[in-house]
Amino acid sequence: MQTRLPETLLATAAGQEADRILRSCVHCGFCTATCPTYQLLGDELDSPRGRIYLIKQMLEGNEPGSHTRLHLDRCLTCRACETTCPSGVNYHRLLDIGREELDRRLPRPAAERLLQRALRLVLPYPRRFRPLLGLGRGFARLLPSGLRHKLPPAQAVPAWPTVTHSRRMLALAGCVQSVATPATNAVTARVLDRLGIQLIEAPAAGCCGAMSHHFAAADEARAMMRRNIDAWWADIEQGAEARAIVNSGVRRDQAALLLSSMSLSTSTPSLNFTPSMTFAR
Structure with missing residues (x-):
C-alpha cells in the first residue's frame, strides 16, 4: 500500500x-x-x-x-x-x-470521557467492583432487561488443590474476572494439578492494563503492566514457567508496548518471559 x-x-x-x-x-x-x-x-x-x-x-x-x-x-x-x-x-x-x-x-465528547474514566476507575479494581456488582445483583429486578441479562450469576468457588508440584505456572488474579467469574482460576488450578503443574497467584498483581490500553490511556496501561511484572518477578526467578491466561483481556504484545517506553523498577532486570499459555473459556 x-x-x-x-x-x-x-x-x-x-x-x-x-x-x-x-x-x-x-x-x-x-x-x-x-x-x-x-x-x-x-x-x-x-x-x-x-x-x-x-x-x-x-x-x-x-x-x-x-x-x-x-x-x-x-x-x-x-x-x-x-x-x-x-x-x-x-x-x-x-x-x-x-x-x-x-x-x-478528535477528543471524545465529555459524556464519553466521563464514562470511560468511570470504567477505568472501577473495573480493574476488584475491591471497587465487587460491591457494585453485588448491588446490581441485589436490585437486578429493577434494572432494564438488557442490563439485567448481562449480570454474571454468582458462582461457588471450588477449593484450590493443596498439593505442591515442582512445575509452577502463574495466573493473573487482579482483574474483573476474579469478581465476575471467580471460579475460573480455581477450576484451571484443578485441571493443571492433574497434569502435575501448580497454579499460583501473585497477590500484588492487578489488572493487565488491556482496558486502559484499548481506551488509549497508554501510560496508565504501561504502569499496570510494569506493576504486574514486578509482582511476578520473584516467582519467575524461582522457576515459574509461564502465565496461564484464563481471560480475554491480557495482551500478547506487552513486551513490545513496554519496550517503547522502558522504565521498569530497578528490581526487574529484563523482560525475558517464557511464553504465555492461553486457556479459552
Missing part, C-alpha cells in the same frame, strides 16, 4: 511504525473472512481492511470524524484477522496508533 504520511509524523517512532505496517498491506481482503464485526455487519468499514484505510487517511492528514471513531471503536482487537493475513500485517499495533492519534485530534 502506497503511503503519503507527513514528514512531521514520520519523524516519530509511532509514525515510522505505522508507515511500515500500512505498506505491508496488499488489500487482499483475506482478513474479512475472520473478522467478527464484518461478518455480523457486512460493512467494509467494519473490516480490518476498511479500518486500515480510515487510519491511513487520518494519518495522511485528512480530518477524522465521528464515523472514524465509530468504526475503530467497533473493533474487538481479537486479532483473528492477523491469523489469515498472508502479508503479516501487524493490524493490532496500527489500530493502537490510530486510536491514540484519533483521541489526540
